Structures are given as structure tokens and as C-alpha cells.
Amino acid sequence: ExxxxxxxxxxxxxxxxxxxxxxxxxxxxxxxxxxxxxxxxxxxxxxxxxxxxxxxxxxxxxxxxxxxxxxxxxxxxxxxxxxxxxxxxxxxxxxxxxxxxxxxxxxxxxxxxxxxxxxxxxxxxxxxxxxxxxxxxxxxxxxxxxxxxxxxxxxxxxxxxxxxxxxxxxxxxxxxxxxxxxxxxxxxxxxxxxxxxxxxxxxxMHCREESDTLTPMDIEPPTEVPGNKTVQLVVECPLPWCYELRLYDRLVPVPAAASLLDVLWAAAALEPHDFKFHTQDTPQGPFLTQVLGLEARQEKRNYWQLLTAPNMPLQMGIADYRPQDGETLILRLSEW
Ligand code: B12
The missing domain is CATH 1.50.10.20 (Glycosyltransferase)
Incomplete structure (x- = not known):
């Protein structure tokens, strides 16, 4: 623990x-x-x-x-x-x-x-x-x-x-x-x-009688974006114990408004079902923990880093990032 x-x-x-x-x-x-x-x-x-x-x-x-x-x-x-x-x-x-x-x-x-x-x-x-x-x-x-x-x-x-x-x-x-x-x-x-x-x-802070300022907001549902896009999904493992650097590379068609998480779901649904992943819920949203059966281990200080090609780390998690049509996304097992 x-x-x-x-x-x-x-x-x-x-x-x-x-x-x-x-x-x-x-x-x-x-x-x-x-x-x-x-x-x-x-x-x-x-x-x-x-x-x-x-x-x-x-x-x-x-x-x-x-x-x-x-x-x-x-x-x-x-x-x-x-x-x-x-x-x-x-x-x-x-x-x-x-x-x-x-x-x-x-x-x-x-x-x-x-x-x-x-x-x-x-x-x-x-x-x-x-x-x-x-x-x-x-x-x-x-x-x-x-x-x-x-x-x-x-x-x-x-x-x-x-x-x-x-x-x-x-x-x-x-x-x-x-x-x-x-x-x-x-x-x-x-x-x-x-x-x-x-x-x-x-x-x-002086705790006085304060009016309750925490009132829930009405969040508008995201606007529907019509059409589709195609994203290239790449999985890399540059760590010494991986048998190969590039473990997966495929074009994934998704609806135009799809997040990276939606792309991962779509990839998992493609025949022959060779893409698998796991996430863990955190206060920041879903955290990607496992890809293609490879688990990023906290005790080894490695994690699945998210990048957009050629080599730019994303500043958002999988649920928040919405890739563009034609973008290449890399999931790379990295050390921190
Ligand atoms: C340490 C840290 C990491 C470490 C966590 C490992 C560890 N055992 O500590 C590592 C290096 C793995 C990491 C990874 C990432 N991180 Co980070 N991380 C942080 C940092 C500095 C502290 C988090 C923390 O400990 N919080 C305190 C604990 C108590 O809260 P917690 O919610 O339990 O924290 C856990 C989770 O939040 C998770 N976590 C860490 N980062 C992220 C990011 C996302 C998107 C999610 C869902 C979860 C997550 O690991 C934490 C420790 O277990 C914050 C800084 C900040 N300003 O918050 C950035 C921060 C949260 N990370 C960020 C980002 C972008 C990422 C990555 C997406 C980067 C990338 N391109 O790959 C990845 C996540 C990829 C994935 N697999 O899903 C952003 C999130 C911005 C946003 N839009 O929400 C922050 C705010 C940094 C920044 N200034 O950009 N991160």
C-alpha cells in the first residue's frame, strides 16, 4: 500500500x-x-x-x-x-x-x-x-x-x-x-x-457566516460535430525490456468530436481485437495505466506518456484531448 x-x-x-x-x-x-x-x-x-x-x-x-x-x-x-x-x-x-x-x-x-x-x-x-x-x-x-x-x-x-x-x-x-x-x-x-x-x-481565513457560493452550474452538453475523422494510433516501448520499439500502428476512424479515449475504444473494437487498454479513475479524470497488456508500474516510475507526433507531450489526459483529423497520437511507455 x-x-x-x-x-x-x-x-x-x-x-x-x-x-x-x-x-x-x-x-x-x-x-x-x-x-x-x-x-x-x-x-x-x-x-x-x-x-x-x-x-x-x-x-x-x-x-x-x-x-x-x-x-x-x-x-x-x-x-x-x-x-x-x-x-x-x-x-x-x-x-x-x-x-x-x-x-x-x-x-x-x-x-x-x-x-x-x-x-x-x-x-x-x-x-x-x-x-x-x-x-x-x-x-x-x-x-x-x-x-x-x-x-x-x-x-x-x-x-x-x-x-x-x-x-x-x-x-x-x-x-x-x-x-x-x-x-x-x-x-x-x-x-x-x-x-x-x-x-x-x-x-x-476568518470563518464567518458566509453565503453559500458553491452553487452547481448548468453545464451545457458538448455541441455535436457532424462527420468523421481518422487518427493514427501508435504504441511505443523504448524501454530496454521491450522486444520491439513500435508495438502498434494503425489508422482509427472515429466521429469528428471524439476524444483520445474514444479513439482508444474505437481501436479496441477494430478487428482482430488486438488493441487493449486499461484506465484508472483519478480526480484528474481517467489515467491510462495499461496498453497491450503492458502495465506502467508506479514503483518502477514508469507511465504511459501521451504524445502527438512527432514528439510533443499532450497537456491533457485521454478524456479531455480531442485530436484533429489526420493527427498521429503516440502512447509511449516512459520513465519519470
Ligand atoms: C506527478 C504528476 C504526474 C506523474 C504521476 C505519477 C506519480 N506517482 O506521482 C506522471 C509523470 C505519471 C504524470 C503523468 C501525466 N501527467 Co501529470 N502531473 C503530476 C503532478 C506534478 C502532480 C500530481 C499529483 O501528485 N497530485 C496530487 C495527488 C494527491 O492527486 P491525485 O489526483 O491522486 O494524483 C494522481 C493522478 O492525478 C495521476 N495523474 C498525474 N498526472 C495526471 C494527468 C492526468 C490527465 C490524469 C488523468 C491523471 C494524472 O497521478 C497522480 C499520482 O498518483 C501534476 C501537477 C498538478 N498541477 O496537478 C501533473 C498534471 C496533473 N499532469 C498532467 C499531465 C498532462 C499528465 C500527462 C497526460 C502527460 C503526458 N503527456 O503524458 C500524463 C498522464 C498520462 C496517462 N497515462 O494518462 C497535467 C494535467 C493537466 C490537465 N489538463 O488536467 C498536470 C496538471 C501537469 C501540468 N502542469 O500540465 N503526472
């Missing part, structure tokens, strides 16, 4: 933000401390938390927001990882660096550490915020559109948004691309930023 560090951390952050009348969270907070320890135990062998630095950072952030101390060693692990540039993997560096920088800022602001360590954490958070500003593209985006809200949360939390020109440019980029945030998971990361807040503000 993997420690549920990230899920519990997100749950505790969400719980706190809803201003519960009683405080039923105490035992959950204890569980989170336990998961952090379990998570790290894996690292003695592997050199990183069993889950990921992203989840480990979320764990520290959630404990801090609940005003709970963590052992100095736990914080030092994150500082060391940041210092040695070990936080990033497969293009997700900004998200992870930002979560960790928010955790650092929280610990420092809430005075949960001594003055020496507080100064180190402040310096580390400012380093992260500077490197995010430097990573900004000409379009204002930092990392990609989904990591930009995290970078903005760091600017807001570290208080550099007044002086940092990157802030305004990144905010403008977000406002231009709001339609990209269609899932609950991505909305949860962008919404605080649109209100000028970061997850750190949960810690200092």
Missing part, C-alpha cells in the same frame, strides 16, 4: 477551507504525519519519497496550514532536494517547485520553525519565485498553462506580485486561456489565483 500523502493533504486543505463548525480533523492530521514518515522511508532506498516530491510538499503545506509542526529533518529533505534540483521530473518541475515553495513560505510565516531555518526557507522560496519568473515564456506562460496558476500562487504568497513584472504577464495569459480549465482538479488550482489568493490564505 502506497502512503496517501497527497490525497489526504488536499483533503485537509479543502476541509479547512470550508470552515467546519467542529474540528474533526485531529486524527486525520496525525495520519498525515504518519504518511509523511512512510513516504520518506521509501526514499532511503530510492533517494526520493515513495509518492513524489509534489505529494510530500503538499503534505508539509497541509500540516502547516493546520498549524502543526513537522520535524526539522522533514523540512531539510525538501530544502536539500530543491537545492540539488531534484524536484522536477518529465516537464512537471514548475508544479512541484511551486508546491514546495508554498510549504516553505507557510512554515516561515507561521513561525513554525526557528529563526535560522526561517531565513533559509525565505531565501529558498524567493529563489524558487525568481526561477519561475525566469522560466516565463514570451506568451506569459510559466511551464505550461496548468502550472502557471501554481507559479502565480508563489508570487502571491511570497508577496512579490507588486514588483514582479512576470506576475501581470502570467495573469494575462491565464485570463486569455481560462477555457483550458475545464476539470475540477484544474479549477481548484486556478480559482484562488483569480481571487488574488494562494493556498496559504486558507491558514488565516
Amino acid at each position: 502506497w502512503p496517501h500523502t497527497g490525497r489526504l493533504a488536499l483533503y485537509l486543505l479543502g476541509l479547512r477551507a470550508t470552515c467546519p463548525p467542529l474540528s474533526p480533523q485531529r486524527s486525520l492530521v496525525t495520519w498525515l504525519k504518519y504518511y509523511l514518515e512512510e513516504d520518506w522511508r521509501g526514499s532511503r532506498r530510492h533517494g526520493h519519497p515513495l509518492t513524489s516530491y509534489y505529494q510530500y510538499g503538499l503534505g508539509v503545506l497541509a500540516l502547516c496550514v493546520h498549524h502543526k509542526r513537522v520535524r526539522e529533518e522533514v523540512i531539510r529533505r525538501l530544502l536539500t532536494a530543491q537545492h540539488h534540483g531534484r524536484l522536477g521530473h518529465s516537464g512537471n518541475a514548475v508544479d512541484t517547485e511551486a508546491v514546495v515553495a508554498l510549504a516553505f513560505t507557510c512554515l516561515e510565516r507561521r513561525r513554525l520553525v526557528g529563526t535560522g531555518l526561517a531565513a533559509e526557507l525565505r531565501a529558498a522560496a524567493h529563489r524558487a519565485s525568481r526561477s519561475m519568473a525566469e522560466a516565463q515564456g514570451p506568451d506569459g506562460i510559466i511551464g505550461n498553462i496548468y502550472s502557471t496558476p501554481w507559479a502565480l500562487q508563489v508570487f502571491l504568497a511570497t508577496g512579490v506580485c507588486q514588483t514582479e513584472p512576470a506576475f501581470g504577464r502570467a495573469m494575462a495569459a491565464l485570463l486569455e486561456n481560462l477555457e483550458a480549465f475545464g476539470t475540477a482538479a484544474t479549477m481548484a488550482q486556478v480559482l484562488p489565483v483569480l481571487h488574488g489568493r494562494s493556498y496559504l490564505d486558507i491558514a488565516s
Whole structure:
């Protein structure tokens, strides 16, 4: 069983933000401390938390927001990882660096550490915020559109948004691309930023009588697109233990509005039924776990990466991505 560090951390952050009348969270907070320890135990062998630095950072952030101390060693692990540039993997560096920088800022602001360590954490958070500003593209985006809200949360939390020109440019980029945030998971990361807040503000929220602003929306059904399209589906396994690089390559006809998930279903229905796949439901949507009987293993840190030819990783999952007519999609067993 993997420690549920990230899920519990997100749950505790969400719980706190809803201003519960009683405080039923105490035992959950204890569980989170336990998961952090379990998570790290894996690292003695592997050199990183069993889950990921992203989840480990979320764990520290959630404990801090609940005003709970963590052992100095736990914080030092994150500082060391940041210092040695070990936080990033497969293009997700900004998200992870930002979560960790928010955790650092929280610990420092809430005075949960001594003055020496507080100064180190402040310096580390400012380093992260500077490197995010430097990573900004000409379009204002930092990392990609989904990591930009995290970078903005760091600017807001570290208080550099007044002086940092990157802030305004990144905010403008977000406002231009709001339609990209269609899932609950991505909305949860962008919404605080649109209100000028970061997850750190949960810690200092005043729970007063608030009107219920969470009202369900009427979501319009997607518009029907008439006609069909053809997508080329390629499966690759560049890992040493695969007998061949290209394991599957076929044209798949689908309706014009089909998502990549629909393409996979259509491929599975084609004669002679040689394409198989499995998914796992996550809060981000269905996650592709198995293709042609090959399972991506969390403990081996491999995953089925989604790309569009020639070699561009998708920024969305299989249920959200809608390929164009004639596009070639690659499912590649990769390491992260
Ligand atoms: C770590 C991470 C990964 C790791 C997860 C492995 C692990 N054991 O940690 C790996 C490298 C495998 C990964 C893969 C992908 N990821 Co990713 N990932 C993240 C990251 C940095 C943290 C996720 C996390 O731990 N959340 C906390 C835990 C508690 O929440 P959780 O919901 O339980 O998380 C699990 C699932 O969400 C799943 N997962 C991770 N990424 C994705 C993406 C999608 C689309 C789905 C359905 C599930 C999923 O793995 C998580 C850990 O078990 C986020 C950053 C972010 N801003 O959210 C990006 C993020 C969620 N990933 C993203 C993307 C695009 C992908 C890929 C589609 C990339 C690709 N081109 O192949 C693939 C998924 C392909 C597939 N097989 O379906 C985007 C999603 C954007 C969106 N539109 O929703 C994000 C937001 C990054 C970004 N800035 O673009 N990812």
C-alpha cells in the first residue's frame, strides 16, 4: 500500500477551507504525519519519497496550514532536494517547485520553525519565485498553462506580485486561456489565483457566516460535430525490456468530436481485437495505466506518456484531448 500523502493533504486543505463548525480533523492530521514518515522511508532506498516530491510538499503545506509542526529533518529533505534540483521530473518541475515553495513560505510565516531555518526557507522560496519568473515564456506562460496558476500562487504568497513584472504577464495569459480549465482538479488550482489568493490564505481565513457560493452550474452538453475523422494510433516501448520499439500502428476512424479515449475504444473494437487498454479513475479524470497488456508500474516510475507526433507531450489526459483529423497520437511507455 502506497502512503496517501497527497490525497489526504488536499483533503485537509479543502476541509479547512470550508470552515467546519467542529474540528474533526485531529486524527486525520496525525495520519498525515504518519504518511509523511512512510513516504520518506521509501526514499532511503530510492533517494526520493515513495509518492513524489509534489505529494510530500503538499503534505508539509497541509500540516502547516493546520498549524502543526513537522520535524526539522522533514523540512531539510525538501530544502536539500530543491537545492540539488531534484524536484522536477518529465516537464512537471514548475508544479512541484511551486508546491514546495508554498510549504516553505507557510512554515516561515507561521513561525513554525526557528529563526535560522526561517531565513533559509525565505531565501529558498524567493529563489524558487525568481526561477519561475525566469522560466516565463514570451506568451506569459510559466511551464505550461496548468502550472502557471501554481507559479502565480508563489508570487502571491511570497508577496512579490507588486514588483514582479512576470506576475501581470502570467495573469494575462491565464485570463486569455481560462477555457483550458475545464476539470475540477484544474479549477481548484486556478480559482484562488483569480481571487488574488494562494493556498496559504486558507491558514488565516476568518470563518464567518458566509453565503453559500458553491452553487452547481448548468453545464451545457458538448455541441455535436457532424462527420468523421481518422487518427493514427501508435504504441511505443523504448524501454530496454521491450522486444520491439513500435508495438502498434494503425489508422482509427472515429466521429469528428471524439476524444483520445474514444479513439482508444474505437481501436479496441477494430478487428482482430488486438488493441487493449486499461484506465484508472483519478480526480484528474481517467489515467491510462495499461496498453497491450503492458502495465506502467508506479514503483518502477514508469507511465504511459501521451504524445502527438512527432514528439510533443499532450497537456491533457485521454478524456479531455480531442485530436484533429489526420493527427498521429503516440502512447509511449516512459520513465519519470
Ligand atoms: C506527478 C504528476 C504526474 C506523474 C504521476 C505519477 C506519480 N506517482 O506521482 C506522471 C509523470 C505519471 C504524470 C503523468 C501525466 N501527467 Co501529470 N502531473 C503530476 C503532478 C506534478 C502532480 C500530481 C499529483 O501528485 N497530485 C496530487 C495527488 C494527491 O492527486 P491525485 O489526483 O491522486 O494524483 C494522481 C493522478 O492525478 C495521476 N495523474 C498525474 N498526472 C495526471 C494527468 C492526468 C490527465 C490524469 C488523468 C491523471 C494524472 O497521478 C497522480 C499520482 O498518483 C501534476 C501537477 C498538478 N498541477 O496537478 C501533473 C498534471 C496533473 N499532469 C498532467 C499531465 C498532462 C499528465 C500527462 C497526460 C502527460 C503526458 N503527456 O503524458 C500524463 C498522464 C498520462 C496517462 N497515462 O494518462 C497535467 C494535467 C493537466 C490537465 N489538463 O488536467 C498536470 C496538471 C501537469 C501540468 N502542469 O500540465 N503526472
